[in-house]
Amino acid sequence: MWYLKFKIKHDDCIISPLAEKYNLQIEFYPLGHYIKGKFVYVSAIHIVKGEVKGIKNYIKGLKKDKRVIKIEVSKVIFTLTKEPSSLKTYQAIYNPKLFYITPGFNSSDGNETWDIASWDRKLLGNLINTLKKAPTTTFFEVLRFEEKNIDDIYILQLSPTLPEKQKKAIELAYKLGYYKFPKKTNLDKLSKVSKVAKQTFQENLKKAESKLIPLLLRE
Numbered sequence: 001m002w003y004l005k006f007k008i009k010h011d012d013c014i015i016s017p018l019a020e021k022y023n024l025q026i027e028f029y030p031l032g033h034y035i036k037g038k039f040v041y042v043s044a045i046h047i048v049k050g051e052v053k054g055i056k057n058y059i060k061g062l063k064k065d066k067r068v069i070k071i072e073v074s075k076v077i078f079t080l081t082k083e084p085s086s087l088k089t090y091q092a093i094y095n096p097k098l099f100y101i102t103p104g105f106n107s108s109d110g111n112e113t114w115d116i117a118s119w120d121r122k123l124l125g126n127l128i129n130t131l132k133k134a135p136t137t138t139f140f141e142v143l144r145f146e147e148k149n150i151d152d153i154y155i156l157q158l159s160p161t162l163p164e165k166q167k168k169a170i171e172l173a174y175k176l177g178y179y180k181f182p183k184k185t186n187l188d189k190l191s192k193v194s195k196v197a198k199q200t201f202q203e204n205l206k207k208a209e210s211k212l213i214p215l216l217l218r219e
Contacts, residue, residue: 001150003101004116004124008131009139010089013112014068014081015046018061020110022054028112029103033094040085040094041069046077047103089137092130097123101150111139117150166208169194169201 009016019026027047034041048055062068062079070080083090102115118124124145132140162170172194177184190205191198 001117001119001148002121002124003144003146003148003150004118004127004142005114005144006116006128006131007111007113007139007141007143008137009111010134010136011138012136013106014062014065015106016110016112018058019106019108021061022050022057023108024048024050024054024058024106025108026058026106027103028106030094030100035085038085039082040090041080041082042094043078043080045103046079048077050108087134088130089134092127095123095127098127113143121147162208162211165204166211169204170208170212173205 015026015028018024026049027045029045029047031043031045033043048058050058059071059073059077062071062077067081067083068079069082070078072078085091097118097120099117100115101117105113107113116124116127128142128145131137169190173179173185173190176190176193178186178190187198187202187205191201194201196204
């Protein structure tokens with residue numbers, strides 16, 4: 001599998017200007033797309049992190065944008081947007097032979113970072129050239145472009161593989177209320193139940209947490 005990671009900034013983006021304006025970090029995951037007439041329609045999930053006021057303003061900004069034709073707000077934001085399908089940029093990005101292995105990441109500095117894979121190296125090379133030459137692109141940088149085994153696909157990140165001792169430690173801690181407020185147990189009790197030394201149990205728990213927490217707080 002061929003893998004491409006790149007950073008881009010383009011002045012026709014719906015999301016990035018709002019992320020920059022309201023100091024937000026946004027994960028954007030396209031769920032699907034179709035072309036109808038002169039437009040490409042894209043359904044996507046937005047996961048927004050930042051101040052509550054900024055998130056509310058972000059939603060207002062989306063609703064005001066004429067390219068956003070449908071929006072649904074719950075724990076995450078769902079949108080249906082439309083862009084001119086005649087633009088080579090959008091045709092290249094939404095090529096059905098490309099795999100979006102993680103959500104796109106829109107940072108508060110107005111840049112987007114994407115991880116995309118394909119069986120065909122030429123398609124990724126074409127995407128690079130198209131984005132570089134696009135009149136709306138103001139910044140573009142290839143961070144990685146290589147052939148590799150894709151073991152960090154987004155859906156796999158949602159359920160990372162933990163060593164058995166770490167898995168048992170965090171499952172026990174959760175089951176007995178260690179993560180509730182106020183806590184229903186402590187490390188002394190957990191280590192006794194698991195029949196391992198307190199220091200060992202704490203080490204296993206910390207290692208498990210260090211693998212799971214970054215998935216919730218992607219920077």
